[in-house]
Amino acid sequence: MTTCLLYVAVLAAGSVTAEGIAAEPTVFESSSELSPQGRIDELVLSRLQQLGLQPARICSDGVFVRRVFLDVIGTLPTAQEAREFLQDQDPDKRRTLIDRLLLRGEFADYWAMKWSDLLRVKAEFPINLWPNAAQAYHRWIHTSIQQNRPYDQFVRDLLTANGSNFRVGQVNFYRAVQDKTPQGLAQAVALTFLGARADKWPPDRLAGMAAFFSQISYTPTGEWKEEIVSFNPATPGTEEPPASAIFPDGTPVKLQPDEDPRVVFADWLIRAENPWFARPVVNRAWCWLLGRGIIHEPDDIRPDNAPSNPELLAFLEQEFIASKYDLRHLYRLILNSQTYQLSSVARSDKPEAAANFAYYPLRRLDAEVLIDAVNQITGTSEEYSSAVPEPFTYMPEGQRAVALPDGSITSPFLEMFGRPARDTGLESERSNRPTADQRLHLLNSSHIQRKIENSPKLQALLAPTSAGRPAGFNKAKQARRYRYLGIAQDPRGSGDAQSTETAVTSLYLTFLSRFPTQTELTQVTEYAKSASSAREALTDVVWALLNSAEFLYRH
Amino acid sequence: MTTRSLSCSRVPRGVPISRREAGRYLLAGTGLVLGGGWHAAAGKAAPVTAKAKSVIQIWLWGGACHVDTFDPKPAAGTDYSGPLKSPISTKVTGMQIGELLPELAKQADKYSLIRSMTHGNNGHETASYLVQTARQPGDGSVYPCAGAVVSLFRGYSAGYEGLIPPYIVLTRPQGRFSEAGFLGSRYKPFATGGDPAQSQFVVEGVVAQGITQERQKGRRQLLGDLNTLQKTLSGNAELAASEKCEQQAYDLILGDAGKVFDLNQEPAELRERYGRNTFGQSCLLARRLVEKGVPYTTINYSGWDTHKGHFQIMQRKLPELDKGLATLLQDLSERGLLESTIIWCCGEFGRTPRVQWEAPWNGGRGHYGNVFSVLVAGGGFRGGQVVGASTDRGEEVQDRPVYPADLIGSMYELLGIDSAAQLPHPQGQQVTVLSTATESTKSGGRLRELV
Secondary structure: HHHHHHHHHHHHOOOEOOOOOOOOOOOOEOOOOOOOHHHHHHHHHHHHHHHHOOOEEEEOHHHHHHHHHHHHHOOOOOHHHHHHHHHOOOOOOHHHHHHHHHHOOHHHHHHHHHHHHHOOOOOOOOOOOHHHHHHHHHHHHHHHHHHOOHHHHHHHHHHHHHHHOOOOHHHHHHHHOOOOOOHHHHHHHHHHHOOHHHHHHHHHHHHHHHHHOOEEEEEEEOOOOOOOEEOOOOOOOOOOOOOEEEEOOEEEEEEEOOOOOOHHHHHHHHHOOOOOHHHHHHHHHHHHHHHHOOOOOOHHHHHHOOOOHHHHHHHHHHHHHHHHOOOOHHHHHOOEEEEEEEOOOOOOHHHHHOOOOOOOOEEEEHHEEEEEEEEHHHHOOOOEEEEEOOOOOOOOOOOOOOHHHOOEOOHHHHHHOOOOOOOOOOOOOOOOOOOOHHHHHHHHHHHHHHHHOOOHHHHHHHOOOOOOOOOOOOOHHHHHHHHHHOOOOOOOOOOHHHHHHHHHHHHHHHOOOOOOOOOHHHHHHHHHHHHHHHHHHHHHHHHHOOOOOHHHOOO | OOOOOOHHHHHHHHOOHHHHHHHHHOOOOOOOOOOOHHHHHOOOOOOOOOOOOOOEEOOOOOOOOOOOOOOHHHHHHHHOOOOOOOOOOOOOOOOOOOOOOHHHHOOHHHHHEEEOOOOOOHHHHHHHHHHOOOOOOOOOOOOOOOOHHHHHHHOHOOOOOOOOOEEEOOOOOHOOOOOOOHHHHHHEEEOOOOOOOOOOOOOOOOOOOOOHHHHHHHHHHHHHOOOOHHHHHOOOOOHHHHHHHHHHHHHOOOOHHHHHHHHHOOHHHHHHOOOEEEEEEEEHHHHHHHOOOOOOOEOOOOOOOOOHHHHHHHHHHHHHHHHHHHHHHHHHHOOOHHHHHHEEEOOOOOOOOOEEEEOOOEEEEEEEEEEEEEEEEOOOOOOEEEEEOOOOOOOEEEEOEHHHHHHHHHHHHHHOOOOOOOOOOOOOOEEEEEOOOOOOOOOOOOOOOOO
């Protein structure tokens, strides 16, 4: 640990920019020293030292508050929340914020969305769960996350449940697979819980695992589209059930005819000593928070895809098992590390820097998170519907995209911005890659234009100073609104320059969760002078902030 | 996602999106979609022998009446013809059309009429699906309509490189059974929105309402100034890719690519000839899109579902159709583009030949899929012909039935699209562009009379 500290100090002192000047921290970086806070940091920093890679600085408070909100609850902090955090003098405020976010209601919404991608929660085509079943499935996932059900129980339940697709949500795991042959189901189980692509396995290994999933029946009931998923012991006249199966680690097992082989598999899987169980999920969790798996891709674990930092992976695995499979504990551990809190301003451009977590990587906001952020800021809403099957599903106004229960319920925006189709359960189904049509949409579509120009929230900020009070003006309500927007008083109350500055500060807190720099304030003031009206100028500033990389990316 | 070789020198190496690919998604309003590799099989290049390069589909949404337009029946009496009893002769000897279509009469050598189109379906959505996909509805799959198929085979995979998407609908979308079907949102048409007859044609994403070009430029500058993270992380590969996309977007907003939608560049006299209404100006815009090489443009021309007040509406709409379509034919022909541009014009069905004088219709016409008419022109279709005939009262096919598959199959032939080629299917099902003989799709044979 001492060596790490020394190393970091030396590097920091010697740090120069491309221009050869000792770099001052940017608005995205903190001036505080990087010092390991625990085992994660020791393992990451010593690996970086081995490789001769300089880590980024710690991120600034403004970057942190925004990042941790987006990463933990998929939600942008409000101006008020950002301001409170920035002005908080408590040295331990980052830890406090992490604890608070892990208990927020949006935590379960956001992580249920992530898990619903992997568990393929979608009413229609090509999965065909049917709307009631997709809702039940999502509800079960959401509740499990909200109650912090230990991960081993979560998995065991998914693998072994029996019952109605409408009433026992988790049985839909076996329905949400296109290929319902034993091999197809085994592949889905391997991908989801072992992080492995079983289609690349030797055929006998897949066949050995498939035997565990060969006695599942799907029985219709009198209710339209209801199905009972259950263990189906051998019935006379049908094919004999397999007498033996092989675990993915190569161990054969004898199956008893009256025993549900899914239970045999699940009990093998969730043992603490099983290296196939905890590793894939801690690696996924790391990937979700840090943008890249220690084994990458996180759902392509195989002997020839080595972890970039095996000790780190082993440590997370031990911690996770010791905490009795508590995912929130794992998140808390990672989030409190300095490694997670590194800035995205890389100080080494070597390719190994990314794979070894020398900086926080840039990632475009997920489609759902992005539109929710735009709606939160503008106080507007989206229409979400499912066109198939009839009767169509329409979501009520104010629905957050992150909380949509069913992958078939969608909007053109979500599709354009790469929301996953939930056809395969692969992480790569979600595409956050930029496209020209996305840029065009954000820059110039009537959809975004209307949101900005018709936004009651933004208009309250941008209203010209000369405007009279509207009819029915309510002072208390107005004060509440300003509090909500994170501004102290009526921005129209004082002189022009000052009100512009107040409004711009609020806009920066609203969009970027930080105060504007002096340079930015000057640029905006100059722009406002050249524009035909202050209101138009501020509308343009809103537009520019919405289109800035800082808003569109997790950084 | 398939990766194609970069074809455009403006895209630097290492940018993980090619210009073609960008264009493919561009404007689509519907986006990226379907990660899987099944699209890889899509779109083999068309044979060089293809006569037609572009298609303009004029879609008379709601179903126009064949008796009042291209198949007049004055001898059946006013119970059938209503007040439109005096069909007019055309430039082609023996071909008569409705009296409200005098301009089209002058261009009759440029188009042919199919008077025996039939499918027997009287539901808007199902008939629209039938006419545009040539597939029977209700077999569990939603097939792509002709525009999506052409966009697949003649779009980006076949050498089309424009920033304007290969499949455009003017101006409102036709609905979910008239689109990409299982090909997915990548092949959905781009619907412009807006109204080309307005002084400012607001095109979704390209021309924003109330924002001048000056302000667009000012905003772009402001964004550059305020983009602090972008400036701090210069050289970041992720942001470089995004910046490239932004440049392409601005090519449409401020650059030349978007100018195709600016009808103010056309002479006022020509705009007048097309008709200063949404349909007329859409026809003019379709010609401009053809000039830019856009493979498929649909003009979604609504208002033909005339259960009541039928003849009053015809008095208003038919002159609009007449002017716009006749000028389009003439204009394309004068520019030498008609030879390589297919025009087809019809709705999802015809209308009941016998006028419903009784209440509550009081002179309306209902849905009629037994027999109706289609106008086809250009792209290798011969002009001045009449194919098939309906009975004396226009109620049944008299001679040479033409089914949707016959018309669409003939168009695909002219476009060099093999009807037996595989369509990429999300579940890997083996499906061909059109039904094979073993599948029970009705056919009266391809339009050999016209090709």
